[in-house]
Amino acid sequence: MITSRATVTAGIFMPDWDLLLTDTRIATMSPDLPDYGVIEGKGAIAIRDGRIAWLGKQSELPGNDASERRSLDGCWLTPALVDCHTHLVFGGDRAAEFEQRLGGASYEDIARAGGGIMSTVRATRSASADELFAAALPRVEALASEGLATVEIKSGYGLDMDTEIRMLEVARRLGRESSVDVLTTLLAAHTVPPEYENDADGYIAFVCDEILPRVATGGLADAVDAYCESIAFSSSQVETLFRKATELGLPVKLHADQLSDSGGAALAAKYNALSADHLEYTSRVGVDALAASSSVAVLLPGAFLTLSETRLPPISELRDKGVPMAVATDCNPGTSPICSIRTAMMLAAHLFKLTPCECLAGATREGARALGVLDDRGTLEVGKRADIAVWAIDHPRELAYWVGTPQLAQRITSGHTTHS
Ligand code: DI6
Ligand code: FE
Numbered sequence: 001m002i003t004s005r006a007t008v009t010a011g012i013f014m015p016d017w018d019l020l021l022t023d024t025r026i027a028t029m030s031p032d033l034p035d036y037g038v039i040e041g042k043g044a045i046a047i048r049d050g051r052i053a054w055l056g057k058q059s060e061l062p063g064n065d066a067s068e069r070r071s072l073d074g075c076w077l078t079p080a081l082v083d084c085h086t087h088l089v090f091g092g093d094r095a096a097e098f099e100q101r102l103g104g105a106s107y108e109d110i111a112r113a114g115g116g117i118m119s120t121v122r123a124t125r126s127a128s129a130d131e132l133f134a135a136a137l138p139r140v141e142a143l144a145s146e147g148l149a150t151v152e153i154k155s156g157y158g159l160d161m162d163t164e165i166r167m168l169e170v171a172r173r174l175g176r177e178s179s180v181d182v183l184t185t186l187l188a189a190h191t192v193p194p195e196y197e198n199d200a201d202g203y204i205a206f207v208c209d210e211i212l213p214r215v216a217t218g219g220l221a222d223a224v225d226a227y228c229e230s231i232a233f234s235s236s237q238v239e240t241l242f243r244k245a246t247e248l249g250l251p252v253k254l255h256a257d258q259l260s261d262s263g264g265a266a267l268a269a270k271y272n273a274l275s276a277d278h279l280e281y282t283s284r285v286g287v288d289a290l291a292a293s294s295s296v297a298v299l300l301p302g303a304f305l306t307l308s309e310t311r312l313p314p315i316s317e318l319r320d321k322g323v324p325m326a327v328a329t330d331c332n333p334g335t336s337p338i339c340s341i342r343t344a345m346m347l348a349a350h351l352f353k354l355t356p357c358e359c360l361a362g363a364t365r366e367g368a369r370a371l372g373v374l375d376d377r378g379t380l381e382v383g384k385r386a387d388i389a390v391w392a393i394d395h396p397r398e399l400a401y402w403v404g405t406p407q408l409a410q411r412i413t414s415g416h417t418t419h420s
Contacts, residue, residue: 092123
């Protein structure tokens with residue numbers, strides 16, 4: 001395919017490309033092709049203005065004229081990775097709780113005793129924007145070093161106006177000052193703060209009447225999330241929040257059925273949520289509701305592992321019903337101290353029995369779908385952002401197989417090489 005900015009000199013077509021990648025194998029992850037969406041044989045990709053201008057078999061390249069031409073010696077190209085669910089802006093850590101849990105205390109016990117999310121809330125409230133930024137930047141760069149170009153970051157450790165805003169501003173700044181594109185999510189409905197003890201309804205009213213409008217006006221969030229659980233918010237409180245978010249034009253998503261079946265998946269589907277996340281306790285009814293919606297099931301094997309969970313998300317039902325499945329880190333100091341999308345992919349294979357192809361799709365195409373940006377990235381297709389990971393591997397199945405090995409040869413974001 002040929003796009004518009006090309007010149008014809010003396011009758012010869014001259015594609016005017018910025019970067020031409022040749023001698024590659026290409027796993028497009030296109031939903032229109034089977035499995036990895038592989039282009040058979042030697043492939044090439046041409047980039048112009050940060051977008052993919054042409055891709056296909058090298059033998060069919062319509063021209064060779066590019067400002068820079070790079071031969072990749074048989075490396076595989078995939079879409080750059082996407083992490084669609086993180087809480088990576090936070091103060092402090094919870095290593096002491098980690099020890100308590102290893103000693104037998106449950107996550108809920110610790111939360112009810114004032115620890116858990118609330119302990120991170122205290123540390124986050126007392127941290128300045130610069131401190132939060134300095135702590136979070138290495139986490140973003142760690143993800144980038146694995147071939148990632150897009151990350152979602154949630155608020156939810158402030159639970160008051162100033163700190164929720166500060167977290168979202170820090171997340172936006174990470175997007176500006178790192179090499180990763182950041183999408184932000186307001187998760188003020190993460191848990192009930194002490195100021196509203198025994199008044200979850202009052203807190204939801206405060207979030208709806210004050211925090212949400214300010215966040216929407218300031219353009220600080222791309223979506224709104226909530227934690228629907230017995231230790232957090234009920235379905236009807238979440239519905240109140242979702243109605244307000246929808247009214248303000250913000251898409252919603254939900255932490256659903258992580259610790260119990262609270263009907264979260266069906267609730268997410270009812271509000272056309274971008275995604276329903278966790279899903280360990282989702283029932284058949286919940287799976288059917290997701291299948292009838294456009295919501296993505298986001299699987300978070302790091303939290304499953306950390307909480308020593310034994311109840312698996314209904315993977316085969318989701319697969320059989322054609323619900324798209326994303327894989328994400330859930331990077332947070334309590335239930336998933338994992339800042340590695342490759343580790344999340346590996347865990348999804350081992351713990352949830354996703355195929356290596358589903359793991360890669362989950363951290364590329366389906367992650368992008370869960371963020372509402374699949375039209376723009378998540379697969380290698382003409383017109384999409386040139387967010388490309390270049391791998392020194394023999395087959396893309398290796399990406400859910402190894403962790404910690406130096407397989408990433410280059411990372412290209414919007415056409416610029418940011419890791420090589
Ligand atoms: N589910 C999770 O896994 C995280 N939040 C949530 O709602 C945990 C956050 C934490 O424990 O700090
Ligand atoms: Fe989470």
